[in-house]
Amino acid sequence: MGGGTVLPMTRTDNNPGGTSHAVTVRGLVKHYGETKALDGVDLDVREGTVMGVLGPNGAGKTTLVRILSTLLAPDAGQATVAGYDVVRQPRQLRRVIGLTGQYASVDEKLPGWENLYLIGRLLDLPRKEARARADELLERFSLTEAARRPASTYSGGMRRRLDLAASMIGRPQVLFLDEPTTGLDPRTRNEVWDEVKAMVGDGVTVLLTTQYMEEAEQLASELTVVDRGKVIAGGRIEELKAKVGGRTLRVRPTDPLELRPLATMLDDLGITGLAATTVDTDTGTLLVPVLSDEQLTAVVGAVTAHGITISSITTELPSLDEVFLSLTGHRASAPQDATPTIDTLEEVAV
Template identity: 85%
Template sequence: MKRIDGTPPAAGSAVTVRGLVKHYGETKALDGVDLDVREGTVRGVLGPNGAGKTTLVRILSTLVTPDSGRAHVAGYDVVRQPRQLRRAIGLTGQYASVDEKLPGWENLYLIGRLLDLSRRDARARADELLERFSLTEAAKRPAATYSGGMRRRLDLAASMIGHPAVLYLDEPTTGLDPRTRNEVWDEVKRMVGDGVTVLLTTQYMEEAEQLASELTVVDRGKVIANGGIEELKARVGGRTLRVRPADPLQLRPLASHLDELGITGLANSTVDAERGAVLVPILSDEQLTAVVGAVAARGITVASVTTELPSLDEVFLSLTGHRAGAPQDPVPADAREEVAV
């Protein structure tokens, strides 16, 4: 394995990643990933299952060793300084990691003691976080009796025991109902307001829009786009015009015709053969009018024309030419043997 070199982190960045590569057998989970997260901000990492998001978090948490590349988090090298780094980070994954047999308070107290807090400090920190996350009344109840939202808040509280400088949220609202999801979002916003830097992985554009100030889009282990929410939407079109011809054989001729029009600022169209439509990113009503007029002038019978804001799936379709449907992140049986020590 290539050791991570001594290149210092970028100024003002809580997380700096350069050329990160990770293989699981013949599968390349990460393929030269570059990433920067500015201090005190939320960086959203968007991608489908199998894009490499969880593998990235595992590496940055020192749970898995990279094959090559370099990464610094909170000023620490993830390979050379894992013990120091673990004290500077918090991690909340897709599933609650607390012990369901223990009461909420004991979960937090135990984690505090594992982080070498004194008994007095661990008790005080547990009390403080239970109050902050509105769990004081349930402090003595086993976590197994908590609702999904309460368990997730307890998980977030657990990740904050050690006052982390950087918090990883790996698909934190997967499987939650809308109300519980909103509760989690509110707590994350509060933590960021306190100065915590957050790396958020998600499949949901709505979640990224709620929490992230900057986005990185990954697919099949590679970074395919970086930027703010509006910047990414503009890249694939502020809106998407979906034109569905009555005759599916007209899909590609229609797409070619639209690409040859030369309409100012109009991005290239994409054929969605599965749904029998041509997708055209548009930035203005003028472009919409021009496209519809061009379709009519071509004499193509249209079954429907609709406009919609780009979804995460359409961002991927536009940026990569395929839908976001890769397999799950590969997790080898011997993953525990690769933990950095």
């Protein structure tokens, strides 16, 4: 998505479906010529949670967000957001959602306060309420001191916070964040994460697309992984890690000098299917990849039988980056080839 977008939002408690899901998607399909951006996507997002949508470039993440925010029409399938059908009830839907894209889209000639006040008035807020809401959000996003400065003088992080504040003017029920921290430094990214958590604490439902695995771990209650327009996995983070399989047994002997003898002993035992061990001298631990409970039991038993005094033994599930690699065949940050991606194609199509 080429920039952040703020859609009209006026608070309403209308939820005709009476469902606990803020977003429901069934069989969503979207084509760009011969390219199938979405190929029968199903998705459920529970109210008051963050759903992280992961996928490589061109997987269809932005296409999904654009359809759910009424900026694109699907070719097939159904989707409801806050109880409203994205095709049949777009005007009502736009009143209860917010959208922030990959890059801040604020009027750089206007001061930050005027940006927010203008959006409030466009949303039909009374002048007094629009002024109060602008003041409130500038304070919340730590922009009060810069309120009267043109947005062109803001840093990238300040513009991103202003963009998020703009998306909250109308108190949306559902907020779409399409890779909201792209290009931000770690400190500013953490600030954005804090604000997203605060929004969820206020009851907002968030659908977040991201390629930052740490961002997904920090914010998302559940994940959906898409690739080539299809959902290839979904569930809670720990569930996805468990599905991928494989754990790392971290063994710390009391005597660091036992590290290498311990590694040699385990490698020489020939436990069926056990991968080579790794010595981590920085932490004084031995890392043993195990794929089954049988291997885990065999390793612990061998360590005990050889009389090596152990300070601690812990098991670790795969990292989210390893899960992504296993599911998609490459890491989240892996560069794509030079062929046009779905996101590029949709910019032409819109």
